[in-house]
Amino acid sequence: MAEPLSRNRISDVMAAVRKRIASRALAPGDRLPSIRRFATTAGVSPSTVVEAYDRLAAEGLIRAQRGSGFYVAGAGLPPLKLAEAETPKARAVDPFWVSRQSLDTDAAVLKPGCGWLPADWMPDAALRRAIRGLARGDSDLLSYYGSTQGSLALRRLLLGRLAEEGIEAGRDHLMLTSTGTQALDLICRFLLRPGDKVLIDDPCYFNFQALLKAHQVEVFGVPYTPFGPDVASFEAVLATERPRLYITNSAIHNPTGATLSPQTAYRVLNAAANSEMTIVEDDIFADFEPEPSTRLAALDGLDRVIRIGSFSKTLSASARCGYIAARPDWIEGLVDLQIATNFGGPSPMSSEIIAQMLAGGGYRKHMEELRRKLVRARRETADRLARLGVEPWLTPRGGFYLWCRLPEGLDSGDVAQAAVAEGIVLAPGNVFSVSQTAARFMRFNVAHMLEPRVYQVLGEALKRAAA
């Protein structure tokens, strides 16, 4: 028999796998290298690896999972751990650290690292008025699940806003979601599979990375410039990696505050079209712009661009309501997915509150006042940070973030760890950076930077870190 399978080679492969399991390099539930990869690495034929894996599976040491490969046997696959540490206290300064510190620490803690405005900057009176209106509202609205695409009143208002941007969309282009994050999550579930490639800005909103980790996709970063993603890098990564999806903020980018320029928008959209890539444009900070800038969804007309947004930054994060505007056939599939995984979208009560607040002329006034206050807060914060040697990377046109460079030699992660002990939550640069190249950067929320104590503690942390 000319069969080249050598019993020795098979034994060698089996022994190598056994050793890795014994040393816990491969733990119960871990996936073994693919047959092809193992064969290439070990310099043996794929059939040798197949035979070795099959024998180990017969022994019960590993198990084949249909359509997925071989896994180390044990108590099933381990649960999906997104954060590295085992306990909240031992957590590293990762995207979850910022979220948990911001969300779970009490009101005495100062939060220049958080992603929302202080309650007294929000439209409290209008919100209470809308809630009182709800208490007199229709019984069906208060009791029932609501329709699968969400409140028609709110969708009509959103369609009007899209039309103002020049996006001609109908009712079947739009659905409401529990949150802006859930909007993105549904899209990822709809379009991506584990192992797919996804492109994000570097830096970008930290929770994009956390979300993509949950989807087990491969993430690539494109350097962000004051005019949008660096176009040469963008085109290069599309050519070599052909990512399935690009996720970005066009208006008042988080964390930098930069704005996409028309030329960059045009080239980004062209490159995406050539590469058959879908773009998600998260427009959550749009209403903080002094005047509208270029939007990918408007240039493209909701063909390959999906628009998402929410009302958490402008009206109320407690209401929990987001939306997706996209091609009708995609909305159809996304609605099914939302039924299957959430049995519908946001609370109809919340949607009604948001619709009431958006419908009146009060919303425009509220946003004008917010923008005015934020101009002042950005200037004051920049001035006071400058005295500590902390410089903004860019002067944003709007919004509440300043993306700042710390004095040389400082690591913003260390500064954040020190500050949290003093009751201040900061947002260090590397939680925003796929390439982990933003250790000297820090994102400051200017609306939470008005208390002198922040600068004191920051100054001390900077001094200590420099010492």
Place this chain on the structure above:
Amino acid sequence: MAEPLSRNRISDVMAAVRKRIASRALAPGDRLPSIRRFATTAGVSPSTVVEAYDRLAAEGLIRAQRGSGFYVAGAGLPPLKLAEAETPKARAVDPFWVSRQSLDTDAAVLKPGCGWLPADWMPDAALRRAIRGLARGDSDLLSYYGSTQGSLALRRLLLGRLAEEGIEAGRDHLMLTSTGTQALDLICRFLLRPGDKVLIDDPCYFNFQALLKAHQVEVFGVPYTPFGPDVASFEAVLATERPRLYITNSAIHNPTGATLSPQTAYRVLNAAANSEMTIVEDDIFADFEPEPSTRLAALDGLDRVIRIGSFSKTLSASARCGYIAARPDWIEGLVDLQIATNFGGPSPMSSEIIAQMLAGGGYRKHMEELRRKLVRARRETADRLARLGVEPWLTPRGGFYLWCRLPEGLDSGDVAQAAVAEGIVLAPGNVFSVSQTAARFMRFNVAHMLEPRVYQVLGEALKRAAA
């Protein structure tokens, strides 16, 4: 060279793949058979298949996806389609059909197929009182995202209810979720991987199947008896398939209205322990029981049983709030997952409304009244259905469903299709059945069966279908 790779065999494999793509048996984005499976089926060596796939990939006809296999090239993988049909009108009577018909048709449509009580059965006055209280509430509550595990007030109330069941749980055993469905979805994301095996009751709540389809797992059904899952089948499927998860309702099972017996509970839990399987106990109908029955979570003490629930059936579906009670280390991971995918849980405003309604003595009175009304409605509905030859499979101890057998020769899917044309949404048996063996069954919501028109149209549909 003794290399047994034959150029002819490689060409044969390449030709076979090309043919399947040309005939659209394999469409762009479809996964090719695994190397091992193709090799076994075609009677060639795995290395032959590897070589053929590699050559086709070099030609650009297929592409390798790291850790996942080979796919037909084209515009990326196709979006995840959960429903079969392309348009809502062309939809088959599947789980989505019932959800969409129930949720999206207007108030003039009668809905004995729906899964909720009529608005005028719900605690409208208490709900409005709670909303008015909210309008006078704390500004932080109205504006902020809230803590990652959700409202402490509501969690305290839930811990009290768990303690009444004999479940000693602390704060770190509990988290709030956007909905009961989202609770289950998070658990599936946490514990399952595509291709895993999951066990559900046959019949069971139809959306479990829709949800599991979104998770791309392999679903097995266990026949449901009046005392819970059929224990012999349950033990057999655990022994042969070793599913990772079992999802069930212990109290007032949906759709049958059956209740888990203590003996069945004990054997189910033992079998699960021997097989290292996790159980999700969805307790959403619990408060409709006249007195508490055996619960898996209580027997087990939240070790391998995860408890989920919501308030949509008892207080308001519009509020949108669910919960998970589980091991603290799992809650920790599930909270991370909820941050990543939803940036937190339910609306803090909704949670506050639910907490207010649960806290007072009014809740117990409301449920007593509901149970009284439902006893009458179940009896009346059963009497009137009997005149049409429609018989309940079981007389439930509580709840609002009657799981009924239609007269011989009828297909409940056909009846439902005919009824919807007459403005009546029904829930035909097979949408609840993994094995598709419930074509003669129909689930009736007795609270929506008080109008004579339902029986008229049902009678006509039955006549027509019998003709």
